[in-house]
Amino acid sequence: MTRLIVLSVLVLLSSLRSCKGQLKVGFYNSSCPGAESIVKSAVARAFASNPAIAPQLLRLQFHDCIVDGCDGSILINLPNGQQENKAFGNQGLGGFNVIDEAKAQLESQCPGVVSCADIVALAARDSVVLTKGPFYAVETGRQDGFSSSISHASNLPGEDEPINALQNKFSAKGLSDKDLVLLSAAHTIGTTACFFMGVRLNNFEGTGRPDPSIAPAFLAKLQGICPDGGNVNVRLALDDGSQNVFDTHYLANILAGTAVLQSDAALLNNPTTRSLVEFYARSPKNFRKDFGLSMVNLGRLGVLTGSNGNIRRVCSTFN
Ligand code: HEM
Structure with a gap:
């Protein structure tokens, strides 16, 4: 009899749970x-x-x-x-x-x-x-x-924030360093307004200078598209050279010093996020699989x- 009651309560609880919707x-x-x-x-x-x-x-x-x-x-x-x-x-x-x-x-x-x-x-x-x-x-x-x-x-996580701030904002939501790297890789498609490039190109970390991690030839290119005092609404690819295709080119760009957003380049400034960028850059199969898992987490x-x-x-x- 007791077992029957326990069973009925369990069935009731689980049906209540599914009514609430999962x-x-x-x-x-x-x-x-x-x-x-x-x-x-x-x-x-x-x-x-x-x-x-x-x-x-x-x-x-x-x-x-x-x-x-x-x-x-x-x-x-x-x-x-x-x-x-x-x-x-x-x-x-x-x-x-x-x-x-x-x-x-x-x-x-x-x-x-x-x-x-x-x-x-x-x-x-x-x-x-x-x-x-x-x-x-x-x-x-x-x-x-x-x-x-x-x-x-x-x-919101900002494009001019250092890696530890980005990590903290993600972890505060229950997202891991792996999620941070994989989800940032959504920047393999799309564009940014020059508006979000100002700090990186002109006053990195308050130095009055550009971000030193930008490869020299790429810096010249970025400054040509987004000159200091220019039109902040001009848009440029987030994944230079492959903005329309969802691929690992974005990760290769980060490693080559040709990331566009400062927050993407910053993924190299922490050993964990750096090794994740390196790993997924050389393993497109894992990138494709794990990106989906991080989107599910999001x-x-x-x-x-x-x-x-x-x-x-x-x-x-x-x-
Ligand atoms: C790590 C923190 C992140 C920062 C600081 C950041 C920052 C930015 C900025 C500044 C832009 C340019 C916006 C514009 O000018 O219209 C942008 C664009 C974009 N972001 Fe992020 N983002 C982050 C994470 C993410 C995540 C997690 C996703 C998706 C999973 C994402 C997807 C995109 C996409 C696809 C674009 C291109 C939008 C377009 O072409 O209109 N971003 N992001």
């Missing part, structure tokens, strides 16, 4: 079977007319997840303009229209089922695949959050399930 691959398989392919088509259509959308969507997931978890808070627009996406470190973010487009189609097929936070995670993966990067299975089942605040995004940050969140009808506004 992340899992294929969460929408029965509730909205077309969910992943709808997102995939929306991303592919946008990519066909504008390939720059892929890096934008990949960056969008990082910026969603690193602030208050992967809760779609980055997508929200508030009447007072004080939402997360207006924070200083979120400048240059894009891809919102693709998320909105996918959401509109999902709402017409399966109203109220697929969260905006999940669309962001799926669209990032689809963007990696479209740029010839690895496919990885995306866990889904996130709920959308109820808040979005500019002040919560005031402490996608698990601060996830809301059950009644802690809801499914937004429109990704840019609360219901």
Whole structure:
């Protein structure tokens, strides 16, 4: 009899847990079977007319997840303009229209089922695949959050921060040095505005001089594109020579002194992160596999399930 009661309690507890909702691959398989392919088509259509959308969507997931978890808070627009996406470190973010487009189609097929936070995670993966990067299975089942605040995004990792600060900011979120290296390698695609190059090119660590780790010929090239006092909106490839293909060229650039962002070059300034850069640069197979694992780790940050969140009808506004 006692055993029967214990068993019933266990069954009840585990069913309560699954009611609350857990992340899992294929969460929408029965509730909205077309969910992943709808997102995939929306991303592919946008990519066909504008390939720059892929890096934008990949960056969008990082910026969603690193602030208050992967809760779609980055997508929200508030009447007072004080939402997360207006924070200083979120400048240059894009891809919102693709998320909105996918959401509109999902709402017409399966109203109220697929969260905006999940669309962001799926669209990032689809963007990696479209740029010839690895496919990885995306866990889904996130709920959308109820808040979005500019002040919560005031402490994003900065491009001019030293390696220990970057390590600390990642580890504060439960992301390892390995995640830091692998996720930074998302910079294998996309561009930066000259705006983010100013400190590195003109006043590295307050010296009034450029970062000495930049290879001399490359420094001249960077200064030509982003001259001191020039247009800060000019954009340049983050992975010089291979900005449209998701590959290990970015890692080779770091080792050659031809990284673009200071935070990428800084990965050489710590023995652990340095040996990870060296390892993945010579092992593209492991890079492809492990990048996917780190994206899964990123996608698990601060996830809301059950009644802690809801499914937004429109990704840019609360219901
Ligand atoms: C280590 C901390 C990081 C720093 C300091 C950093 C900084 C930056 C900066 C300054 C830009 C240029 C933004 C612009 O001008 O539009 C950028 C672009 C980008 N970041 Fe990061 N990032 C970091 C980590 C990540 C992570 C973890 C991911 C994704 C997993 C990511 C994905 C991207 C992508 C794909 C772009 C290109 C965006 C585009 O072409 O529009 N970054 N990042």
